[in-house]
Amino acid sequence: MITHEEDKDVVVFAQLLSRTSLPENKLYIGSFSITGRQGIESNLQYRHEDWQLLGTSHEYTFPLMEGDIQISLQLYENMRDHYRLYCYCKFGRYSGMLFSINLTTEKDAEGSIFLTQQIKFSDRMGGDSKHAQHFRQMKQAVFVSMLRKLGYEVTDQNHIILGIYDTKTASFLNTTSEKFLSDFILISLLKGHFMGNKGFELEILPSYNKMTDLFVSNNDAMDDEHIPAKVHHSQRSRAIPLGVRFKVLERDKGTCKLCGRAPADGVKLHVDHIVPFSLGGLTVMDNLQTLCSECNIGKSNRSVERY
Ligand SMILES: [Zn+2]
Numbered sequence: 001m002i003t004h005e006e007d008k009d010v011v012v013f014a015q016l017l018s019r020t021s022l023p024e025n026k027l028y029i030g031s032f033s034i035t036g037r038q039g040i041e042s043n044l045q046y047r048h049e050d051w052q053l054l055g056t057s058h059e060y061t062f063p064l065m066e067g068d069i070q071i072s073l074q075l076y077e078n079m080r081d082h083y084r085l086y087c088y089c090k091f092g093r094y095s096g097m098l099f100s101i102n103l104t105t106e107k108d109a110e111g112s113i114f115l116t117q118q119i120k121f122s123d124r125m126g127g128d129s130k131h132a133q134h135f136r137q138m139k140q141a142v143f144v145s146m147l148r149k150l151g152y153e154v155t156d157q158n159h160i161i162l163g164i165y166d167t168k169t170a171s172f173l174n175t176t177s178e179k180f181l182s183d184f185i186l187i188s189l190l191k192g193h194f195m196g197n198k199g200f201e202l203e204i205l206p207s208y209n210k211m212t213d214l215f216v217s218n219n220d221a222m223d224d225e226h227i228p229a230k231v232h233h234s235q236r237s238r239a240i241p242l243g244v245r246f247k248v249l250e251r252d253k254g255t256c257k258l259c260g261r262a263p264a265d266g267v268k269l270h271v272d273h274i275v276p277f278s279l280g281g282l283t284v285m286d287n288l289q290t291l292c293s294e295c296n297i298g299k300s301n302r303s304v305e306r307y
Helices: 005-019 129-149 177-195 209-213 242-251 293-306
Strands: 026-029 032-035 059-064 067-079 082-091 094-105 113-118 159-166 269-273 288-292
Touching (some): 005 067, 005 094, 005 113, 005 177, 026 177, 032 059, 067 177, 082 177, 094 177, 113 242, 129 177, 159 242, 242 269, 242 288, 269 293, 288 293
Antiparallel strands (some): 026 032, 059 067, 067 082, 094 113, 113 159, 269 288
């Protein structure tokens, strides 16, 4: 039974997501695309439970070289006051969870919902533990740099900021619901590829399964189930608190300060330090600005050129 204000906000959010469709059932990885179809043939996890807020509205089958992968998006409260959005999958004999994100609310941002998750590989591997750890860290670094190249905002602490949802207007500030949906599905598939123990890989990416064989891994341990520790922050910290991100996006009226584009024009918005933190810039409103992912990537390339 839904009683809390925050719970109602989550229900409204889930209704928005249920109404949103994945354009042409297509996912884009740079200039490549995968075309799927709606619906699945298996019964994955909690799709028919009434406490699962998405019902069967987002279930897709995507053809991969070695067979079809079926996925089901599900949203529910996994601990009191902690909602998560999950991507479950089935590929061949494997079925389980690919990825999930936290629906975090912040008191100082008027009940807005932040859809974030720390990118972390915690699959347990056999063999030498030092080698296994290095391999995980390498995969994580490659995955995060790929996400950034694809225009996603990943913080220095490897938190991916997928969506900032304003409960007052029931809409996203930094993206659109269509883009959020395709981003979430794509990142779930990418993560499965990089984990290497989900039975599938995306043929257009470098293979990790062969390397994983060295470590003999089939354990599914994932940190996604844990509630991340609250990021501690101050003006002297590089981490931009979620509530501050919300205020910067609101102040900048949800448009890029360089090119003026908004999510409706097909861009995703990032919140960025004007004077870089590495050069002494503080994490304060005056030193933060809204940039679209394209301008932000251009800016980081320019500062790389400068040194
Ligand atoms: Zn821009």
